[in-house]
Amino acid sequence: MNDETPPPSPSWELSREEFIAQWGALGSNWGINRTMAQIHALLMTAPEPMYTDEIMERLSISRGNANTNIRELVGWGLVRLVVKKGERREYFEAEKDVWKMFITIAKERKRRELDPALAVLRKCAEETKSETGIAGRDFHQQMKELQEFVEFAMKVSDTVASMKHASALQWAMRLLS
């Protein structure tokens, strides 16, 4: 599994190699692990669904690693399992529609990042609502402002996520003009 990079035959495959490698590196910034991002990039640019062994070979990764990260992507809703009739093994394909991808990611990040933050802020605001000193009241105020901001961000995110691509574009045009 640690040979040189596998052989990309037609010309666009070179670009694809680069896309996969770079997307993987970018995943790190995004708090997504490299392999997961690479598998996503690979499937996103795959003409056909792929199965585990193909993915392992193409990315030179172990079976365990491939399996874990494929599951994770399926968990995010970015990749789905495809069964070909008459075939036993599982194939995987990525959502290719960019708007749907965006909404999926937005929802998941909201769940993972905003929800827990909000819980903390609510608790802290609640606990200090009867403070009497200056510092105590300032702290309470700060927590409330943060809480309201996060609630607001969540509403915006829900609204956008429920839009169809077309109406989002229309909305954006209005905003940007």
Added chain:
Amino acid sequence: MNDETPPPSPSWELSREEFIAQWGALGSNWGINRTMAQIHALLMTAPEPMYTDEIMERLSISRGNANTNIRELVGWGLVRLVVKKGERREYFEAEKDVWKMFITIAKERKRRELDPALAVLRKCAEETKSETGIAGRDFHQQMKELQEFVEFAMKVSDTVASMKHASALQWAMRLLS
């Protein structure tokens, strides 16, 4: 530096302790390191600017760690250096206005996450614009769609970031109603 947690005296300080601890943990999800998030939480809820030794003691962290992460926060623009006249040492204070904080973070994340992604997409789209095969054209199309989406996201982000709090609220009202 590895004693038990330092002593919070008035009642709201308990909430503050919790806020700092939890905010630190949340930082991880956000791709921000724990200490950096904790220092930010500490300063955000500090009635007065603080200096390095206070921060070290309050969070039980080393001088090097404190120094590095304070610089990083200053680099992000979330914390500023304050010099008190007649005093030699440097004090630090966090931006407390939530909207300003949001804009600062949005700009920085755009720079770190969106800009490099865009560069990759542009390169890949450019390299494959004359592909003739089906798979090659599909790949090119996919890169272009991603590129356009990211460009669009950046425009929205710029527009929102240039708004004053008041006009953002007004805009949001329209969106949400």
Added chain:
DNA sequence: TCTTACTTTCAGATACTTCTGAAAGTTTGT
């Protein structure tokens, strides 16, 4: 110029995350 008060740096230690590969588990067909 020297001392003192403070800040910055960085090599090595620690803690955390991710990956491997082999073994165990599962399902399907005979």
Added chain:
DNA sequence: ACAAACTTTCAGAAGTATCTGAAAGTAAGA
């Protein structure tokens, strides 16, 4: 019930990120 084809798990290895603490650096005041 068994074998073949495939998937999942997990203990330990490898790789990264973060933290410490001590030494080096800097600047103000005497």
